[in-house]
Amino acid sequence: MRRTELEGYINELLSVDQIGDYCPNGLQVEGGDSINTIVTGVTASQALIDAAVKADADALLVHHGYFWKSEPAAIVGMKKRRIQSLLQHELNLFGYHLPLDVHPELGNNAQLARLMGWDDYQPLSGITPNGVVMTATLSDEMSAESLAGQLEQVLQRALTCFVSTAQPIKRLAWCTGGGQGYIDAAAAAGCDAFITGEVSEQTVHSAREQGIAFYAAGHHATERYGIKALGEHLAKRFNLTHHFIDIDNPA
Incomplete structure (x- = not known):
């Protein structure tokens, strides 16, 4: 399916336009146009990005994405490396925060x-x-x-x-x-x-x-299960390949 089709469906499903948040919800980093394989996980850490690349994913869907209101705007250091990995591999990053919490x-x-x-x-x-x-x-x-x-x-x-x-x-x-x-x-x-x-x-x-x-x-x-459920829903509805990857975090 097309990237725009996937984003439009999720945004409507989660009522993104109706919920104010601390970060942009939806497509955060643009990758390739065609999406067949999606990976879901809690946070768009480097480890999760690397795992999504290894899984040959076209899109990475997370609960904790980027561009929070309180974070520095400069794309340097860790932030630069993460975004570079996404762009290098044409990997779309979708982030859904409060809209995913409350569905x-x-x-x-x-x-x-x-x-x-x-x-x-x-x-x-x-x-x-x-x-x-x-x-x-x-x-x-x-x-x-x-x-x-x-x-x-x-x-x-x-x-x-x-x-x-x-x-x-x-x-x-x-x-x-x-x-x-x-x-x-x-x-x-x-x-x-x-x-x-x-x-x-x-x-x-x-x-x-x-x-x-x-x-x-x-x-x-406590937040592993919403993004996993979203991925399973999308896979079933659109016949996509879906992998939920849990990067352990004791916090």
């Missing part, structure tokens, strides 16, 4: 819910963009420790931080990636637990003082 089916939050078996989830009200924080009520209560063990088993990694509570977990909220700042909104909404990827120093105090269990399960670990 109700393919998004990172939705995919984490699917993996964990959290049914009937919905966006936590008052948070924009809609769906960046999700909430669900468990069918059966569980202890904070049991939820911690389940997260570690499903994500196959140890929690970065865990703040327990004596009360059972019934209603929970989550935001994949770097969503620790939403813990106060989750507590205000009456949630018993909040799950995200990262932790800040003040997060632990917020959890302890508001009586809400907190879980930092890894930024990378």
Whole structure:
């Protein structure tokens, strides 16, 4: 298929034009016009680019791409080497950040819910963009420790931080990636637990003082599944070859 056709479809699927973000969503570095093989991964690191080249990919789709509002504009050093590799191999780079986080089916939050078996989830009200924080009520209560063990088993990694509570977990909220700042909104909404990827120093105090269990399960670990689901969806719809490549990251 054509590059423009692929970009147009994804942009519409993820409602890119309706979501403000900290980076451009869509095509970030232009490569060849024809796309038959796609590689998906979390972050457009040099290791992932090299793996995509080895897989003879025409397009690399990531959650964390380039050109963030806070990053230096100069294309030097590490940034230069990455972009040089993409251009040298005619490899298209597509990046989808918040639009991928919040998609109700393919998004990172939705995919984490699917993996964990959290049914009937919905966006936590008052948070924009809609769906960046999700909430669900468990069918059966569980202890904070049991939820911690389940997260570690499903994500196959140890929690970065865990703040327990004596009360059972019934209603929970989550935001994949770097969503620790939403813990106060989750507590205000009456949630018993909040799950995200990262932790800040003040997060632990917020959890302890508001009586809400907190879980930092890894930024990378909680955001592996949206981009993988997107790649699988595209492969099925357009008969493309798809490889999800997971470059391990303990953060």
